[in-house]
Amino acid sequence: MQILPSLSTLAPTLRQRREKLAQRVDFPAILWSGQPSPRNFPKNLYPFRASSHFIYFAGIQLPDAAIALDRGQLHLFADEAPPSNTLWHGETPSRSEIAAAIGADAHYPKTELRSRLAEAATLPASDRLTQLEQADFLGRSVVPVADLPPEHRDRQLAEAIVSLRLIHDLSAIADLRQAAACTVEAHYAGMHATAHATTEAKVRAAMEGAILARNFTCAYNSIVTVRGEILHNESYANPLNSDDLILADVGAETPTGWAADVTRTWPVSGRFSATQRDLYELVRLAHDACIAKIAPGVEYREVHLLAAEIIAEGLVNLGILRGKPEDLVAMDAHALFFPHGVGHLLGLDVHDLEDLGDLAGYATGRVRSDRFGLGYLRLDRPLQPGMLVTVEPGFYQVPAILNDPERRSRYGEVVNWDRLSRFQDVRGIRIEDDVLITENGSEILTDALPVEAAAIEQIVRQ
Amino acid sequence: MQILPSLSTLAPTLRQRREKLAQRVDFPAILWSGQPSPRNFPKNLYPFRASSHFIYFAGIQLPDAAIALDRGQLHLFADEAPPSNTLWHGETPSRSEIAAAIGADAHYPKTELRSRLAEAATLPASDRLTQLEQADFLGRSVVPVADLPPEHRDRQLAEAIVSLRLIHDLSAIADLRQAAACTVEAHYAGMHATAHATTEAKVRAAMEGAILARNFTCAYNSIVTVRGEILHNESYANPLNSDDLILADVGAETPTGWAADVTRTWPVSGRFSATQRDLYELVRLAHDACIAKIAPGVEYREVHLLAAEIIAEGLVNLGILRGKPEDLVAMDAHALFFPHGVGHLLGLDVHDLEDLGDLAGYATGRVRSDRFGLGYLRLDRPLQPGMLVTVEPGFYQVPAILNDPERRSRYGEVVNWDRLSRFQDVRGIRIEDDVLITENGSEILTDALPVEAAAIEQIVRQ
Numbered sequence: 001m002q003i004l005p006s007l008s009t010l011a012p013t014l015r016q017r018r019e020k021l022a023q024r025v026d027f028p029a030i031l032w033s034g035q036p037s038p039r040n041f042p043k044n045l046y047p048f049r050a051s052s053h054f055i056y057f058a059g060i061q062l063p064d065a066a067i068a069l070d071r072g073q074l075h076l077f078a079d080e081a082p083p084s085n086t087l088w089h090g091e092t093p094s095r096s097e098i099a100a101a102i103g104a105d106a107h108y109p110k111t112e113l114r115s116r117l118a119e120a121a122t123l124p125a126s127d128r129l130t131q132l133e134q135a136d137f138l139g140r141s142v143v144p145v146a147d148l149p150p151e152h153r154d155r156q157l158a159e160a161i162v163s164l165r166l167i168h169d170l171s172a173i174a175d176l177r178q179a180a181a182c183t184v185e186a187h188y189a190g191m192h193a194t195a196h197a198t199t200e201a202k203v204r205a206a207m208e209g210a211i212l213a214r215n216f217t218c219a220y221n222s223i224v225t226v227r228g229e230i231l232h233n234e235s236y237a238n239p240l241n242s243d244d245l246i247l248a249d250v251g252a253e254t255p256t257g258w259a260a261d262v263t264r265t266w267p268v269s270g271r272f273s274a275t276q277r278d279l280y281e282l283v284r285l286a287h288d289a290c291i292a293k294i295a296p297g298v299e300y301r302e303v304h305l306l307a308a309e310i311i312a313e314g315l316v317n318l319g320i321l322r323g324k325p326e327d328l329v330a331m332d333a334h335a336l337f338f339p340h341g342v343g344h345l346l347g348l349d350v351h352d353l354e355d356l357g358d359l360a361g362y363a364t365g366r367v368r369s370d371r372f373g374l375g376y377l378r379l380d381r382p383l384q385p386g387m388l389v390t391v392e393p394g395f396y397q398v399p400a401i402l403n404d405p406e407r408r409s410r411y412g413e414v415v416n417w418d419r420l421s422r423f424q425d426v427r428g429i430r431i432e433d434d435v436l437i438t439e440n441g442s443e444i445l446t447d448a449l450p451v452e453a454a455a456i457e458q459i460v461r462q
Numbered sequence: 463m464q465i466l467p468s469l470s471t472l473a474p475t476l477r478q479r480r481e482k483l484a485q486r487v488d489f490p491a492i493l494w495s496g497q498p499s500p501r502n503f504p505k506n507l508y509p510f511r512a513s514s515h516f517i518y519f520a521g522i523q524l525p526d527a528a529i530a531l532d533r534g535q536l537h538l539f540a541d542e543a544p545p546s547n548t549l550w551h552g553e554t555p556s557r558s559e560i561a562a563a564i565g566a567d568a569h570y571p572k573t574e575l576r577s578r579l580a581e582a583a584t585l586p587a588s589d590r591l592t593q594l595e596q597a598d599f600l601g602r603s604v605v606p607v608a609d610l611p612p613e614h615r616d617r618q619l620a621e622a623i624v625s626l627r628l629i630h631d632l633s634a635i636a637d638l639r640q641a642a643a644c645t646v647e648a649h650y651a652g653m654h655a656t657a658h659a660t661t662e663a664k665v666r667a668a669m670e671g672a673i674l675a676r677n678f679t680c681a682y683n684s685i686v687t688v689r690g691e692i693l694h695n696e697s698y699a700n701p702l703n704s705d706d707l708i709l710a711d712v713g714a715e716t717p718t719g720w721a722a723d724v725t726r727t728w729p730v731s732g733r734f735s736a737t738q739r740d741l742y743e744l745v746r747l748a749h750d751a752c753i754a755k756i757a758p759g760v761e762y763r764e765v766h767l768l769a770a771e772i773i774a775e776g777l778v779n780l781g782i783l784r785g786k787p788e789d790l791v792a793m794d795a796h797a798l799f800f801p802h803g804v805g806h807l808l809g810l811d812v813h814d815l816e817d818l819g820d821l822a823g824y825a826t827g828r829v830r831s832d833r834f835g836l837g838y839l840r841l842d843r844p845l846q847p848g849m850l851v852t853v854e855p856g857f858y859q860v861p862a863i864l865n866d867p868e869r870r871s872r873y874g875e876v877v878n879w880d881r882l883s884r885f886q887d888v889r890g891i892r893i894e895d896d897v898l899i900t901e902n903g904s905e906i907l908t909d910a911l912p913v914e915a916a917a918i919e920q921i922v923r924q
């Protein structure tokens with residue numbers, strides 16, 4: 001059953017968005033919503049998520065639909081549900097009701113799309129079935145925009161949409177606040193559940209349960225693990241031991257599609273060990289300093305480098321690294337323990353606009369570094385009011401990095417391996433918040449969730 | 463991170479399965495596991511679920527792999543994870559470790575598959591990307607087997623696999639028991655959560671939370687609704703009112719891929735109204751009688767018709783229908799209130815083997831009826847020991863059926879519309895259990911969950 005959003009606020013927002021698009025491109029654009037993806041057989045479908053570009057301009061998660069955007073006009077192309085649909089799925093809004101809700105200027109059956117496509121630009125859908133339909137309808141190949149020359153219309157459309165979606169409007173920010181609030185609840189639920197949980201799965205269940213209880217979804221596959229050094233660990237099978245840290249990277253998505261992305265790390269026992277506390281407080285120091293630095297005009301790359309410097313300096317103070325922090329960062333020694341970027345754009349996608357490659361993440365003319373300590377940075381732009389970014393420094397002991405013979409020889413002198421061995425009870429720590437760039441500085445959307453070690457311990461022990 | 467199942471039990475089971483297949487087909491078969499499906503951008507994936515046919519013979523949920531089955535031999539085709547994988551996903555088993563775990567006779571990189579494909583049969587994968595790869599590798603189209611003539615190898619393979627997967631072996635039954643046990647826990651959790659829940663979403667969260675807490679997944683999108691008359695309602699937005707019934711159709715799937723499928727209906731208040739109790743007890747009567755009838759040799763169609771007769775008779779006794787029950791069933795009057803089939807096959811898929819159309823559900827030579835009261839029946843076969851079926855009679859007031867002018871005129875005489883209007887607080891009731899056919903009769907795998915109205919009320923009020 002398709003739920004229509006509230007009419008009063010949505011349609012004017014969508015009108016503004018397409019008028020802004022019309023200021024940037026003078027050719028028509030067609031955006032497909034996508035098809036549901038089957039799980040194990042054709043009628044057992046994953047929960048449908050519409051394309052983020054479609055949602056941005058159409059406001060709803062309507063499967064098997066398309067919109068044409070042209071000079072500020074919105075035309076909706078969708079087929080009416082067959083009458084038998086009512087038996088299985090209940091009353092669904094008619095196309096004209098949907099069109100009215102989203103402020104469409106016209107609406108047609110989907111087949112009518114074929115006659116409107118000449119010269120239209122588009123962006124590739126996520127699902128393969130829709131990609132095939134796009135190529136079929138347009139009579140040309142539709143490829144990732146990163147592979148297209150600057151003069152290609154699809155690429156020009158992508159750049160125009162990036163310039164809009166980079167800067168969140170008030171409607172988006174209202175939804176992003178809801179995603180953040182729900183995510184904060186989920187993390188509280190996870191910390192509270194820890195005392196009685198025996199496995200990672202039970203903590204994850206409490207966290208995702210809090211998201212489902214609000215009728216939100218998960219914006220991405222949760223990471224809830226005592227093996228935080230496995231950066232994309234999506235298994236939840238490990239038992240919890242009393243000296244483990246739990247790293248939980250869990251974010252909610254509103255029914256309208258807007259995401260949050262938050263990580264906390266806490267001790268299973270409710271008490272950090274001395275070594276865990278030392279490294280936790282170091283990551284927190286980097287987290288706080290990075291957020292304090294965020295403001296319009298600041299280069300996000302500098303935020304990343306600030307995290308790297310603070311971590312390098314902290315590791316020197318703890319006797320784990322040897323040398324001057326700036327030299328250590330220059331030789332990427334920080335990346336032995338902090339091998340990823342300090343964050344990324346956040347919006348409708350948890351890595352916002354990443355379907356367009358680095359078009360959104362990297363300012364025009366910039367490309368990814370081949371440096372070990374910079375190459376994983378997803379965002380390299382000056383920050384502007386209305387952008388939402390994550391700040392997520394971390395410390396990890398990744399065997400694949402630390403036991404790599406080449407790195408061990410390259411960094412043999414600057415790492416005190418003997419001292420490091422005393423920190424074996426720290427596998428992975430990350431602290432991640434969602435930070436909105438404002439006119440004067442920044443606002444942490446997720447600051448209802450504490451970061452101080454003592455506050456975290458208290459929540460876990462409650 | 464790919465978790466390997468326990469070696470000792472899996473490999474002999476898989477060997478038995480492929481030896482049985484070899485007794486049925488004398489040509490090679492290639493089965494693909496499938497590719498993960500993207501959600502909103504290419505790197506944000508839905509949780510991967512391998513093809514059920516692949517799981518049945520390979521035992522593991524390995525993405526982007528294929529197996530060749532030939533005269534009892536199993537060859538595994540998969541690429542090793544790239545070294546960078548270790549950084550993000552941790553240590554993963556090598557292909558040779560996987561091959562050993564599943565008892566493969568040989569293992570190769572995936573590209574080697576191209577040289578083995580001549581004359582091989584296959585079955586279409588669920589995801590479109592793999593379907594394209596199948597057609598590309600085989601150099602021919604791969605279409606749903608329902609569209610193929612009997613002499614086509616793909617169809618012969620499908621029939622052979624149906625004959626195996628219809629009758630669950632001991633290993634499958636052990637896993638199906640685990641799915642059933644987890645599902646029972648989820649339903650207890652949902653009933654217990656109701657007293658403090660204000661929305662459908664909160665009850666759903668408690669139920670799915672119980673499944674996640676065991677590290678199981680949902681076998682299908684849950685139905686948890688006060689609008690049980692919407693048969694495939696996947697929205698959870700309604701508030702709970704004290705006179706509502708909650709219909710919850712929620713089933714767990716083990717990490718190894720085996721499913722359960724259970725429905726209970728309970729009063730939000732913990733107390734059925736008199737009208738709700740009358741109809742609940744009628745559905746329960748049908749449920750119990752159908753299960754009592756299940757035994758080897760019984761035609762499942764007769765189980766369906768028994769449910770129809772009991773419901774027709776009960777509705778006559780309640781004054782809702784007029785006439786003789788057998789006449790009412792003959793004219794499909796029961797289907798005004800019980801418009802679906804009494805159940806289906808259950809196994810790796812919640813509607814087991816439904817990717818093959820009705821090949822598994824309908825015995826050779828049988829086709830779906832065009833009768834309103836029979837056409838939705840998913841299973842029409844004599845029952846055999848080792849089959850697992852659901853039994854799920856129901857009563858619903860579906861506006862699309864009851865307000866349909868044609869039906870209102872056809873059934874105008876046999877329905878007492880005035881009497882029916884007194885049962886307005888009953889929108890939908892379904893009671894569903896998972897029943898294994900045994901040598902002597904049947905066993906309810908989900909009988910740890912009560913069905914009696916009084917017992918249900920007591921759980922909700924606890």
Ligand SMILES: [Mn+2]
Binds near residue numbers: 261343344390392432
């Ligand atoms: Mn993040």
Ligand SMILES: [Mn+2]
Binds near residue numbers: 805
């Ligand atoms: Mn069922």
